[in-house]
Amino acid sequence: MNTFEYLRPSALAEVLQLLQDDPEAKLLAGGQSLLAAMKLRFAAPTKLIDLQGLPALRSLHLDGDALWIGAMCSHAQVAASTLVRQSVPMLAALAGGIGDQQVRNRGTLGGSIANADPAACWPAGVLALNGTVCTDRREIAADDFFQGLFTTALESDEVVVGVRFPRTPSAHYRKFEQAASRFALTGVAVAQCTQGVRVAVTGLGNGVTRWREAEEVLSRQWSPEALDGLHFDETQATGDVHASAEYRAHLALVLTRSAVQHLLQTA
Ligand SMILES: Cc1cc2nc3c(=O)[nH]c(=O)nc-3n(C[C@H](O)[C@H](O)[C@H](O)COP(=O)(O)OP(=O)(O)OC[C@H]3O[C@@H](n4cnc5c(N)ncnc54)[C@H](O)[C@@H]3O)c2cc1C
Structure with missing residues (x-):
């Protein structure tokens, strides 16, 4: 690992100033993805700006009729939250199924979505x-x-x-888990939203996508049964040592059907 400076600011304005001053600096949340990338020399930031000094980012509360989950909420915090279980139970279960206890204690919502790993659950x-x-x-x-x-709409200095x-x-x-890490070989989230049903598929190799x-x-x-005759387009998936593109596409259908079945049984 290259040398770097470790900083732990206590205000968001300070974080933003540090990011603007040094384009090679990086935010550090739980470190569960970034530190591994640094050890493998995929990333070599000059500064690590730790967000642990900003407790406001760990807030989890109702915001009007919506659920607010702060970027620094750990997977374990979300999994254990009664509020999450009552308002969006899927998220408590999703967070509780990530990695192992250590990953769940350190890893955060903000880090996961900013990282946008193609096999991530969040x-x-x-x-x-x-x-x-x-x-x-x-x-x-x-x-x-x-x-x-690994691509999002975030600017390089955006938090x-x-x-x-x-x-x-x-x-x-x-999700159908990759046995060692519990990352999704393929994972499907199905939601009955006010405007209709939404289906999001992860683990395909190219980033999360909706299945329209x-x-x-x-x-x-x-x-x-509504899914009978439907096939997920395997050209949208990538094969690797863990699974072929065809297998991942097939899993997308199996997991979507299974999620709907589960929701009907528990309604
Ligand atoms: C053994 C193992 C198993 C795992 N299994 C799973 C799994 O089953 N499912 C799953 O989804 N994930 C899994 N993960 C990944 C885990 O969920 C990580 O916690 C997550 O991907 C990154 O979150 P983090 O808080 O550790 O972020 P970090 O590693 O600290 O940061 C990741 C990236 O996000 C940026 N960043 C962090 N916070 C912010 C922010 N607030 N704003 C903007 N950018 C930010 C950082 O600069 C960095 O580029 C696993 C990880 C390990 C090591």
Whole structure:
């Protein structure tokens, strides 16, 4: 690992100034992705700006009728929250299924969505629920936020402060896990939103994406049978040592059907 300076500011304005002063500086949240990237020399920031000194970013509360989850809320905090379980239960289950206890204790919502790993769970949850990503300077709809493999709408000096989720009791996340890490080989989040059903698929290799055909048929007919005859386009998936593109595409259908089945059984 290259040498770097460690900084722990206690105000957001200070964080923003540090980012503007040094384009090679990077934010540090839970470090569960960034530190591994640094050890592998995929990243070599000159400064690490730790966000742990900003307790406001760990706030989890109702914002009007929406659920607000601060960027620095850990996966474990979300999984254990009664408020999350009551307002958007899918998110508590999704966060509780990430990695292992240490990853859940350190890793954060903001770090996960800023990183936009193509196998990550949070992007599927944020996209299916039509969440709004709030930064130090603007609000970004989930549809505009995720832009492909490790790519988001964030500017290099922009800080995610939290995500606002519409209260959505009927939503479910299913993933077929990569056995060692528990990252999604394929993962599907299905949500019954006010404007219709939304389906987001992660783990395909190219970044999280919506499955519009499934959304259309499920919005017309809320049942697993509505998906009969539908196939996820395998050209939207990538194969690797863990699974072929065909297998991942097949999993997208199986997991979507299984999520709908689960929601019908628990309604
Ligand atoms: C063994 C292991 C298993 C895992 N399994 C899973 C899994 O099953 N599912 C899953 O989804 N994930 C999994 N992860 C990833 C984990 O969820 C990480 O916590 C997450 O990807 C990154 O969050 P972090 O808080 O650690 O971010 P960091 O590693 O600190 O940062 C990641 C990136 O985001 C940037 N960043 C951080 N916070 C902000 C912010 N507020 N605003 C703007 N940019 C920011 C950083 O600069 C950096 O570029 C696993 C990780 C490990 C090590």
